Amino acid sequence: MYIIMLGAPGTGKGTIGNEICKKYNLVHLATGDIFRDEMKRKTELGMKAEEYISKGELVPDSVTIKMVEGKLDKLDNVLLDGFPRTIPQAEALNEYLNKTNKKITAVINLNVPDEDIIKRTSSRVICSNKDCGASYNTIFMPPKVEGICDICGSPLIKRKDDNPETIKERLQVYYKNTKPLIEFYEKMGLLESIYINIYSETTKEDTTKKAVEIIEKRK
Numbered sequence: 363m364y365i366i367m368l369g370a371p372g373t374g375k376g377t378i379g380n381e382i383c384k385k386y387n388l389v390h391l392a393t394g395d396i397f398r399d400e401m402k403r404k405t406e407l408g409m410k411a412e413e414y415i416s417k418g419e420l421v422p423d424s425v426t427i428k429m430v431e432g433k434l435d436k437l438d439n440v441l442l443d444g445f446p447r448t449i450p451q452a453e454a455l456n457e458y459l460n461k462t463n464k465k466i467t468a469v470i471n472l473n474v475p476d477e478d479i480i481k482r483t484s485s486r487v488i489c490s491n492k493d494c495g496a497s498y499n500t501i502f503m504p505p506k507v508e509g510i511c512d513i514c515g516s517p518l519i520k521r522k523d524d525n526p527e528t529i530k531e532r533l534q535v536y537y538k539n540t541k542p543l544i545e546f547y548e549k550m551g552l553l554e555s556i557y558i559n560i561y562s563e564t565t566k567e568d569t570t571k572k573a574v575e576i577i578e579k580r581k
């Protein structure tokens with residue numbers, strides 16, 4: 363099974379993707395998490411990625427495509443979170459899937475108004491333990507004990523790119539480079555959108571339920 367999570371920054375790709383992976387036993391391949399781990403370990407790839415991520419820009423396609431394809435080679439059941447993010451990345455993925463006889467099950471597009479995205483990302487905290495990677499929100503989804511991960515007990519930290527200036531840049535980059543993927547996957551007959559407004563009753567559980575209904579219909 364191949365599931366793609368599409369959406370602007372902070373729409374819940376990681377949060378909902380995580381629930382889907384648990385339910386269907388999928389590997390959660392999140393390009394942002396991979397880059398952050400490489401940055402933390404100060405690898406060559408991490409230092410290159412940091413130049414772009416710190417400014418809210420995209421890591422170049424050539425670097426990202428090579429990195430993802432290297433990981434996909436070993437996987438059959440996967441949820442892609444944050445990839446593809448440009449038309450060339452989506453074309454490269456199609457080519458790779460055709461070559462390896464694999465098929466996309468569904469592309470789940472999460473749609474959240476920009477004002478809510480800014481609130482969500484500025485109040486997000488994540489687990490500092492990369493093997494856990496849980497994400498919380500000090501306003502909308504707080505941990506049981508302030509500053510501590512419910513799951514593994516590690517300290518919670520803020521992401522460096524979750525500051526208002528970088529978030530605005532990430533949103534611009536989304537509109538220019540990633541939003542065109544909605545039409546791309548619509549034309550392939552794979553797109554399913556979920557509309558979320560944090561001021562209505564939409565919780566993590568509601569959104570996960572809708573995503574599961576989509577997968578059940580398409581699998």
Ligand code: AP5
Nearest residue numbers: 371372373374375376377393394421444486498499565566
């Ligand atoms: P990445 O880590 O992928 O960041 P992003 O796409 O900007 O997405 P986020 O991780 O910010 O948000 P999310 O949609 O996962 O939301 P979350 O679940 O955390 O990428 C970072 C950077 O890496 C990019 O800017 C780029 O530079 C680079 N990069 C990555 N992939 C690349 C690629 N393919 N090509 C080139 N460059 C690449 O939720 C957000 C908040 O909302 C959380 O606090 C959460 O608790 C809360 N929340 C979630 N769901 C709900 C809900 N239903 N109700 C209430 N609160 C909720």
